[in-house]
Amino acid sequence: MHTYALANHKGGSGKTTTAIHLAGALAARGRRVLLIDLDPQAHATLGLSSEAEDSPCALEVLTGEVRALDALHAAPGGITLIPSHGRLAEFEERAARELGSEGVLRRVLAPLAGRFDECLLDCPPRADGLLTANAICACDTLLLTVETGAFALQGALKAQEIVDATLAAARHAPELRVVATMFDRRLRIAREVLIAMQARFGARLYDTAIRSSARLREAAGAGVPIQLLAPRSTAAQDFAALADELALFPVGA
Amino acid sequence: MDSLALLCSLYGQGPVTLRRLRDAGCRTCDDVLCLEPAKLADALRTRLPALAERFQREARELAARIGEFGGPAPALESNELAAVSAPALESNELAAVSAPALEEAGAQLRPELLDGLDSALCLRLRSLGIDRVEDLACADALDLARSLEVPVTRVVRLQFLARRLADTCVETESELRTFTLLPRRSQLSAARFSPAESAGELAPLVEQERMEVWAREQAFEPAGVATEGAAGPFGAEAPAPEASAPESEAVDPFA
Numbered sequence: 144m145h146t147y148a149l150a151n152h153k154g155g156s157g158k159t160t161t162a163i164h165l166a167g168a169l170a171a172r173g174r175r176v177l178l179i180d181l182d183p184q185a186h187a188t189l190g191l192s193s194e195a196e197d198s199p200c201a202l203e204v205l206t207g208e209v210r211a212l213d214a215l216h217a218a219p220g221g222i223t224l225i226p227s228h229g230r231l232a233e234f235e236e237r238a239a240r241e242l243g244s245e246g247v248l249r250r251v252l253a254p255l256a257g258r259f260d261e262c263l264l265d266c267p268p269r270a271d272g273l274l275t276a277n278a279i280c281a282c283d284t285l286l287l288t289v290e291t292g293a294f295a296l297q298g299a300l301k302a303q304e305i306v307d308a309t310l311a312a313a314r315h316a317p318e319l320r321v322v323a324t325m326f327d328r329r330l331r332i333a334r335e336v337l338i339a340m341q342a343r344f345g346a347r348l349y350d351t352a353i354r355s356s357a358r359l360r361e362a363a364g365a366g367v368p369i370q371l372l373a374p375r376s377t378a379a380q381d382f383a384a385l386a387d388e389l390a391l392f393p394v395g396a
Numbered sequence: 397m398d399s400l401a402l403l404c405s406l407y408g409q410g411p412v413t414l415r416r417l418r419d420a421g422c423r424t425c426d427d428v429l430c431l432e433p434a435k436l437a438d439a440l441r442t443r444l445p446a447l448a449e450r451f452q453r454e455a456r457e458l459a460a461r462i463g464e465f466g467g468p469a470p471a472l473e474s475n476e477l478a479a480v481s482a483p484a485l486e487s488n489e490l491a492a493v494s495a496p497a498l499e500e501a502g503a504q505l506r507p508e509l510l511d512g513l514d515s516a517l518c519l520r521l522r523s524l525g526i527d528r529v530e531d532l533a534c535a536d537a538l539d540l541a542r543s544l545e546v547p548v549t550r551v552v553r554l555q556f557l558a559r560r561l562a563d564t565c566v567e568t569e570s571e572l573r574t575f576t577l578l579p580r581r582s583q584l585s586a587a588r589f590s591p592a593e594s595a596g597e598l599a600p601l602v603e604q605e606r607m608e609v610w611a612r613e614q615a616f617e618p619a620g621v622a623t624e625g626a627a628g629p630f631g632a633e634a635p636a637p638e639a640s641a642p643e644s645e646a647v648d649p650f651a
Contacts, residue, residue: 323397323405326405328405328406328407334406337402337405337406338402338406338461338462340397341397341399341402341462342462344397345397346397346398348397349397350397350398350401350411350414351401351410351411352397352405352410354410377409377410380410380411380412381410381411383411384410384411384414384415
């Protein structure tokens, strides 16, 4: 199982949207995909028409009250989901008092290794929290989602600093990749940011820039991945191309 | 992201264009420049060589900017930014565009060929060297509007009709509108980018960009919707479109 953590220090950078639709694109290729919502806001959970009010969520998995296998939900588009809930915020509080708590997720995911081909971790919008630290320590590839808008580069560079510090402390070295999101070529700012990202990140930046699309908003409202709502849309094409890149350039390539 | 992927994201249809160019054997912007316009047009699935030539110009500018030729481009000082400009698209360049085999694209502009193209406008277009439908389709909308002293939205609409007549590779009206509303070539070439200073340099662009988008959206609203002095989407201080856009854009030809 290859694990990707989608993170950024900045909110609204497209982490959840990328997680949902990239999972959908991978599932559409026949891959067995697990999506774990690590954001207490539970937007990935809501974006896949799920909820964890009365069922186990990522909190119970992380605290060991429930096995990861028992928290799996079947979500639209062939995705398997471990949902989130507002109570996941308690984890930061509880685990902060324990040593080595950033390695919890890695341990609880180990039994799922043979059941899935890809695992996507949707992180909360802060890179210096314990949930993101868990995701970073559990992942093989850290996917930094960077919006092609104002302050995006500053947010990405800040996230990279925090990630580097976390990795140094954890003695773990996942591959760092960057994906540009919300790209609108009509906007000069977006074009300039994309050029700057290409200069800054080079080969670490995926060839596919996810274009902004009204269809993505509609998909979030419908609670399905874009591959189900509008399989021929530009957004579906973008995520398909990104999924192809993940397959073409695995870790270490 | 390599330079070809960047080019396709900036000026093409993203991964679709990238796949087509890679299938045609292109790996860098340099490869795009080395292709014959006709072959590039085939690769881009367009029937207009002029669009291929335009894509090559974009590739040339981008390659120069990101330093694909001869190593990384040096970062520019802020006072140099304004001094950098791409070669303007002269009207005689438009006339020099090779004529396609298409009868429609090569058709001479004449009154009533396009909805809204009257004889007076036709004469003025010819005086600028724009004789054919293809020339009109490929012209810079903003420059043309200034030269003709007509609203830019009227030019945009005429270009849309011209492209539809020429049956380009662009498939939908929204794509056409997007394509047409790309900024002028001189705007696209603002400056080489210094990554270290990028975030700071971008900040002044933000407000300007927001206002441009807002003004553009207002320009497409039916007449009467945007009232003078109305509050913009970014607060009460935002100027009415008549105040922010050129005077020629105040009249809506779509109404």
